Amino acid sequence: MSKRLLIVDDSPVMRSFVRRSIEIAGLPVECWFEAGHGREALDCLAAEEVDLVLTDINMPVLDGEGLLRSMRSDERTRAVPVVVVSTDGTEQRMGRLMELGANGYVRKPFPPEQLCAVLGNIFPDWGPGGAMEAIDVGF
Amino acid sequence: MWDSDGLHEHGFGPAPVKEALAEGTVEVLETMFFEIPQEEVECGEPPRKGPGSVADFTGSRNGTLLVRLDGPAAVRLAASFLGREDDSTVTQEETGLVLMELANMVCGNALSRIEPRGAFQIAAPRPICEDDEAEAEGWLVAPLESGRLAVRLSFTDCE
Numbered sequence: 001m002s003k004r005l006l007i008v009d010d011s012p013v014m015r016s017f018v019r020r021s022i023e024i025a026g027l028p029v030e031c032w033f034e035a036g037h038g039r040e041a042l043d044c045l046a047a048e049e050v051d052l053v054l055t056d057i058n059m060p061v062l063d064g065e066g067l068l069r070s071m072r073s074d075e076r077t078r079a080v081p082v083v084v085v086s087t088d089g090t091e092q093r094m095g096r097l098m099e100l101g102a103n104g105y106v107r108k109p110f111p112p113e114q115l116c117a118v119l120g121n122i123f124p125d126w127g128p129g130g131a132m133e134a135i136d137v138g139f
Numbered sequence: 140m141w142d143s144d145g146l147h148e149h150g151f152g153p154a155p156v157k158e159a160l161a162e163g164t165v166e167v168l169e170t171m172f173f174e175i176p177q178e179e180v181e182c183g184e185p186p187r188k189g190p191g192s193v194a195d196f197t198g199s200r201n202g203t204l205l206v207r208l209d210g211p212a213a214v215r216l217a218a219s220f221l222g223r224e225d226d227s228t229v230t231q232e233e234t235g236l237v238l239m240e241l242a243n244m245v246c247g248n249a250l251s252r253i254e255p256r257g258a259f260q261i262a263a264p265r266p267i268c269e270d271d272e273a274e275a276e277g278w279l280v281a282p283l284e285s286g287r288l289a290v291r292l293s294f295t296d297c298e
Contacts, residue, residue: 010263011240011243012236013237016221017171017220020222058260058261058262058263086247087251088261090255090256090257090258090259092256092257108247109169111170
Protein backbone atom coordinates (compact mmCIF):
# COMPACT_ATOMS: atom_id res chain seq x y z
CA MET A 1 0.00 0.00 0.00
CA SER A 2 2.90 2.35 0.66
CA LYS A 3 4.02 4.16 -2.50
CA ARG A 4 7.09 5.77 -4.02
CA LEU A 5 6.27 9.26 -5.29
CA LEU A 6 8.14 11.64 -7.58
CA ILE A 7 7.23 15.34 -7.43
CA VAL A 8 8.38 17.40 -10.42
CA ASP A 9 8.22 21.19 -10.16
CA ASP A 10 10.77 23.94 -10.69
CA SER A 11 9.54 25.64 -7.53
CA PRO A 12 11.01 24.01 -4.41
CA VAL A 13 8.34 25.60 -2.24
CA MET A 14 5.60 24.10 -4.39
CA ARG A 15 7.24 20.66 -4.21
CA SER A 16 7.23 21.10 -0.46
CA PHE A 17 3.55 22.12 -0.48
CA VAL A 18 2.50 19.09 -2.53
CA ARG A 19 4.46 16.75 -0.30
CA ARG A 20 3.02 18.29 2.86
CA SER A 21 -0.53 17.98 1.49
CA ILE A 22 -0.04 14.26 1.05
CA GLU A 23 1.78 13.77 4.34
CA ILE A 24 -0.89 15.57 6.33
CA ALA A 25 -3.56 13.47 4.67
CA GLY A 26 -1.74 10.48 6.09
CA LEU A 27 -1.36 8.73 2.76
CA PRO A 28 1.36 6.12 3.15
CA VAL A 29 4.45 7.04 1.17
CA GLU A 30 7.50 4.84 1.37
CA CYS A 31 9.88 7.11 -0.49
CA TRP A 32 9.83 10.67 -1.87
CA PHE A 33 11.75 11.80 -4.92
CA GLU A 34 11.91 15.36 -6.23
CA ALA A 35 12.98 16.86 -9.55
CA GLY A 36 13.20 20.46 -10.73
CA HIS A 37 12.29 19.72 -14.35
CA GLY A 38 11.35 16.92 -16.71
CA ARG A 39 14.91 15.92 -17.57
CA GLU A 40 15.75 15.39 -13.91
CA ALA A 41 12.54 13.43 -13.55
CA LEU A 42 13.48 11.09 -16.40
CA ASP A 43 16.88 10.55 -14.80
CA CYS A 44 15.16 9.69 -11.55
CA LEU A 45 12.74 7.32 -13.30
CA ALA A 46 15.68 5.57 -14.97
CA ALA A 47 17.34 4.99 -11.62
CA GLU A 48 14.42 4.38 -9.28
CA GLU A 49 11.18 2.46 -9.09
CA VAL A 50 8.41 5.07 -8.89
CA ASP A 51 4.70 4.38 -8.37
CA LEU A 52 3.39 7.84 -9.24
CA VAL A 53 4.62 11.09 -10.78
CA LEU A 54 3.10 14.46 -9.86
CA THR A 55 4.28 17.07 -12.33
CA ASP A 56 3.97 20.74 -13.10
CA ILE A 57 3.75 21.81 -16.75
CA ASN A 58 5.80 24.99 -17.16
CA MET A 59 9.37 24.10 -16.28
CA PRO A 60 12.80 24.79 -17.78
CA VAL A 61 14.85 22.22 -19.73
CA LEU A 62 11.96 19.79 -20.25
CA ASP A 63 8.39 20.74 -19.42
CA GLY A 64 5.62 18.54 -18.09
CA GLU A 65 4.22 17.81 -21.51
CA GLY A 66 7.64 16.66 -22.72
CA LEU A 67 8.05 14.53 -19.63
CA LEU A 68 4.68 12.90 -20.20
CA ARG A 69 5.46 12.19 -23.87
CA SER A 70 8.80 10.64 -22.95
CA MET A 71 7.27 8.51 -20.24
CA ARG A 72 4.49 7.22 -22.44
CA SER A 73 6.92 6.31 -25.23
CA ASP A 74 9.19 4.35 -22.91
CA GLU A 75 8.20 0.78 -22.13
CA ARG A 76 9.61 1.07 -18.63
CA THR A 77 7.59 4.14 -17.61
CA ARG A 78 4.54 3.78 -19.86
CA ALA A 79 2.34 2.46 -17.07
CA VAL A 80 3.47 4.79 -14.30
CA PRO A 81 0.53 7.04 -13.40
CA VAL A 82 1.06 10.76 -13.93
CA VAL A 83 -0.94 13.50 -12.24
CA VAL A 84 -0.50 17.01 -13.62
CA VAL A 85 -0.49 19.78 -11.00
CA SER A 86 -0.55 23.12 -12.76
CA THR A 87 -1.77 26.68 -12.71
CA ASP A 88 -2.85 26.24 -16.31
CA GLY A 89 -6.53 25.43 -16.11
CA THR A 90 -7.39 26.17 -19.73
CA GLU A 91 -9.52 23.53 -21.42
CA GLN A 92 -7.07 23.20 -24.29
CA ARG A 93 -4.12 22.38 -22.07
CA MET A 94 -6.03 20.02 -19.79
CA GLY A 95 -7.48 18.19 -22.79
CA ARG A 96 -4.08 17.79 -24.44
CA LEU A 97 -2.41 16.46 -21.31
CA MET A 98 -5.19 13.94 -20.73
CA GLU A 99 -4.95 12.84 -24.39
CA LEU A 100 -1.23 12.32 -23.92
CA GLY A 101 -1.98 9.93 -21.10
CA ALA A 102 -2.15 11.92 -17.87
CA ASN A 103 -4.13 10.04 -15.24
CA GLY A 104 -5.31 13.12 -13.40
CA TYR A 105 -5.21 16.89 -13.49
CA VAL A 106 -5.18 19.14 -10.45
CA ARG A 107 -5.37 22.85 -11.09
CA LYS A 108 -3.49 25.15 -8.73
CA PRO A 109 -4.73 26.48 -6.40
CA PHE A 110 -6.04 23.26 -4.92
CA PRO A 111 -7.26 22.26 -1.49
CA PRO A 112 -5.23 19.31 -0.16
CA GLU A 113 -8.30 17.08 -0.12
CA GLN A 114 -8.74 17.60 -3.88
CA LEU A 115 -5.23 16.37 -4.59
CA CYS A 116 -5.73 13.42 -2.28
CA ALA A 117 -9.05 12.56 -3.93
CA VAL A 118 -7.33 12.37 -7.32
CA LEU A 119 -4.66 10.12 -5.84
CA GLY A 120 -7.39 8.00 -4.27
CA ASN A 121 -8.90 7.46 -7.71
CA ILE A 122 -5.58 6.18 -9.03
CA PHE A 123 -4.77 4.00 -6.04
CA PRO A 124 -8.02 2.44 -4.80
CA ASP A 125 -6.30 1.34 -1.60
CA TRP A 126 -5.77 5.05 -0.93
CA GLY A 127 -9.37 5.89 -1.66
CA PRO A 128 -12.50 5.68 0.50
CA GLY A 129 -12.24 2.54 2.56
CA GLY A 130 -8.48 2.57 2.11
CA ALA A 131 -5.90 4.91 3.53
CA MET A 132 -8.16 7.94 3.15
CA GLU A 133 -10.88 6.55 5.37
CA ALA A 134 -11.45 8.78 8.37
CA ILE A 135 -8.71 11.17 7.33
CA ASP A 136 -9.17 14.72 8.52
CA VAL A 137 -7.35 16.65 5.84
CA GLY A 138 -6.31 20.02 7.11
CA PHE A 139 -3.43 22.26 7.87
CA MET B 140 -2.34 48.38 -23.46
CA TRP B 141 -5.01 47.63 -20.93
CA ASP B 142 -4.56 47.14 -17.24
CA SER B 143 -6.79 46.09 -14.40
CA ASP B 144 -7.71 49.67 -13.59
CA GLY B 145 -8.11 50.76 -17.19
CA LEU B 146 -11.08 51.66 -19.27
CA HIS B 147 -12.57 49.80 -22.20
CA GLU B 148 -9.68 49.73 -24.60
CA HIS B 149 -9.24 47.46 -27.61
CA GLY B 150 -12.84 46.34 -27.10
CA PHE B 151 -11.86 44.40 -24.01
CA GLY B 152 -14.08 45.27 -21.12
CA PRO B 153 -12.33 45.63 -17.81
CA ALA B 154 -15.19 44.47 -15.63
CA PRO B 155 -14.81 40.75 -16.42
CA VAL B 156 -11.05 41.03 -16.09
CA LYS B 157 -11.24 42.81 -12.77
CA GLU B 158 -13.71 40.25 -11.55
CA ALA B 159 -11.55 37.37 -12.74
CA LEU B 160 -8.43 38.82 -11.17
CA ALA B 161 -10.18 39.55 -7.88
CA GLU B 162 -11.80 36.11 -7.74
CA GLY B 163 -8.58 34.40 -8.73
CA THR B 164 -6.63 36.25 -6.08
CA VAL B 165 -9.11 35.37 -3.36
CA GLU B 166 -9.20 31.72 -4.40
CA VAL B 167 -5.40 31.46 -4.32
CA LEU B 168 -5.22 33.20 -0.94
CA GLU B 169 -7.91 31.04 0.63
CA THR B 170 -6.86 27.72 -0.85
CA MET B 171 -3.08 27.82 -0.72
CA PHE B 172 -2.37 30.40 1.98
CA PHE B 173 -5.39 29.98 4.28
CA GLU B 174 -5.88 33.75 4.28
CA ILE B 175 -9.21 35.48 3.84
CA PRO B 176 -9.10 39.14 2.80
CA GLN B 177 -10.62 41.37 5.45
CA GLU B 178 -12.53 43.33 2.84
CA GLU B 179 -13.48 42.98 -0.81
CA VAL B 180 -10.62 42.98 -3.27
CA GLU B 181 -10.98 46.35 -4.96
CA CYS B 182 -9.01 48.94 -6.89
CA GLY B 183 -6.61 50.68 -4.59
CA GLU B 184 -3.17 51.92 -3.86
CA PRO B 185 -0.39 49.33 -3.71
CA PRO B 186 2.48 49.37 -1.26
CA ARG B 187 4.81 51.94 -2.83
CA LYS B 188 7.78 49.77 -2.01
CA GLY B 189 8.10 46.24 -0.74
CA PRO B 190 8.62 42.67 -1.85
CA GLY B 191 6.90 41.33 -4.90
CA SER B 192 7.20 39.33 -8.06
CA VAL B 193 6.25 39.43 -11.70
CA ALA B 194 5.07 36.80 -14.17
CA ASP B 195 5.04 37.41 -17.92
CA PHE B 196 2.70 35.42 -20.13
CA THR B 197 2.27 34.83 -23.83
CA GLY B 198 -0.30 33.01 -25.93
CA SER B 199 -3.92 33.93 -26.48
CA ARG B 200 -2.96 37.13 -24.67
CA ASN B 201 0.40 38.61 -23.89
CA GLY B 202 1.06 40.54 -20.75
CA THR B 203 2.32 40.69 -17.22
CA LEU B 204 1.03 40.03 -13.75
CA LEU B 205 2.61 41.86 -10.83
CA VAL B 206 2.18 41.20 -7.13
CA ARG B 207 3.40 43.55 -4.44
CA LEU B 208 3.00 43.29 -0.69
CA ASP B 209 3.67 45.05 2.54
CA GLY B 210 6.67 43.34 4.11
CA PRO B 211 4.87 41.68 7.04
CA ALA B 212 2.15 40.38 4.73
CA ALA B 213 4.77 38.79 2.48
CA VAL B 214 6.39 36.98 5.39
CA ARG B 215 3.03 35.85 6.81
CA LEU B 216 1.92 34.46 3.45
CA ALA B 217 5.23 32.66 3.06
CA ALA B 218 4.92 31.18 6.54
CA SER B 219 1.38 29.98 5.81
CA PHE B 220 2.38 28.42 2.52
CA LEU B 221 5.34 26.67 4.11
CA GLY B 222 3.29 25.45 7.07
CA ARG B 223 5.23 27.47 9.64
CA GLU B 224 3.55 28.95 12.68
CA ASP B 225 6.45 31.22 13.49
CA ASP B 226 7.04 33.92 10.87
CA SER B 227 10.58 34.49 12.14
CA THR B 228 11.65 31.08 10.83
CA VAL B 229 10.99 32.14 7.23
CA THR B 230 14.06 33.28 5.33
CA GLN B 231 14.12 36.07 2.78
CA GLU B 232 14.92 33.52 0.09
CA GLU B 233 11.89 31.42 1.03
CA THR B 234 9.66 34.50 1.00
CA GLY B 235 10.92 35.35 -2.48
CA LEU B 236 10.24 31.84 -3.76
CA VAL B 237 6.73 31.83 -2.31
CA LEU B 238 5.95 35.24 -3.84
CA MET B 239 7.03 33.95 -7.24
CA GLU B 240 4.72 30.96 -6.84
CA LEU B 241 1.97 33.33 -5.73
CA ALA B 242 2.35 35.35 -8.94
CA ASN B 243 2.34 32.15 -10.97
CA MET B 244 -0.87 30.90 -9.38
CA VAL B 245 -2.77 34.19 -9.49
CA CYS B 246 -1.73 34.67 -13.11
CA GLY B 247 -2.77 31.18 -14.18
CA ASN B 248 -6.00 31.35 -12.25
CA ALA B 249 -7.02 34.73 -13.62
CA LEU B 250 -6.13 33.85 -17.22
CA SER B 251 -8.05 30.57 -17.01
CA ARG B 252 -11.10 32.56 -15.93
CA ILE B 253 -10.66 35.27 -18.56
CA GLU B 254 -10.03 32.88 -21.46
CA PRO B 255 -10.97 29.33 -20.47
CA ARG B 256 -10.51 28.20 -24.08
CA GLY B 257 -7.29 30.11 -24.53
CA ALA B 258 -3.72 28.86 -24.47
CA PHE B 259 -1.06 30.49 -22.36
CA GLN B 260 2.56 30.06 -21.49
CA ILE B 261 3.53 31.63 -18.19
CA ALA B 262 7.24 32.35 -17.95
CA ALA B 263 9.10 31.56 -14.76
CA PRO B 264 8.21 34.37 -12.34
CA ARG B 265 10.99 36.62 -11.08
CA PRO B 266 11.32 38.87 -8.04
CA ILE B 267 10.98 42.63 -8.26
CA CYS B 268 13.31 45.01 -6.49
CA GLU B 269 11.80 46.04 -3.16
CA ASP B 270 13.01 49.61 -3.57
CA ASP B 271 11.47 50.16 -6.99
CA GLU B 272 8.43 52.34 -6.63
CA ALA B 273 5.24 50.74 -7.84
CA GLU B 274 3.17 52.41 -10.50
CA ALA B 275 0.35 54.19 -8.77
CA GLU B 276 -2.57 52.95 -10.87
CA GLY B 277 -4.03 49.74 -12.12
CA TRP B 278 -3.91 47.69 -8.95
CA LEU B 279 -6.40 45.56 -7.11
CA VAL B 280 -5.73 45.39 -3.40
CA ALA B 281 -6.56 42.61 -0.96
CA PRO B 282 -6.38 43.85 2.63
CA LEU B 283 -4.99 41.10 4.83
CA GLU B 284 -4.54 41.04 8.59
CA SER B 285 -0.80 41.52 8.23
CA GLY B 286 -0.85 44.09 5.41
CA ARG B 287 -1.81 44.58 1.79
CA LEU B 288 -1.46 42.30 -1.17
CA ALA B 289 -1.73 44.19 -4.45
CA VAL B 290 -2.05 42.60 -7.89
CA ARG B 291 -1.87 44.20 -11.31
CA LEU B 292 -2.66 42.47 -14.58
CA SER B 293 -1.74 44.19 -17.80
CA PHE B 294 -2.12 43.09 -21.39
CA THR B 295 0.32 44.28 -24.02
CA ASP B 296 -1.81 43.26 -26.97
CA CYS B 297 -5.40 43.27 -28.03
CA GLU B 298 -7.85 40.82 -29.54
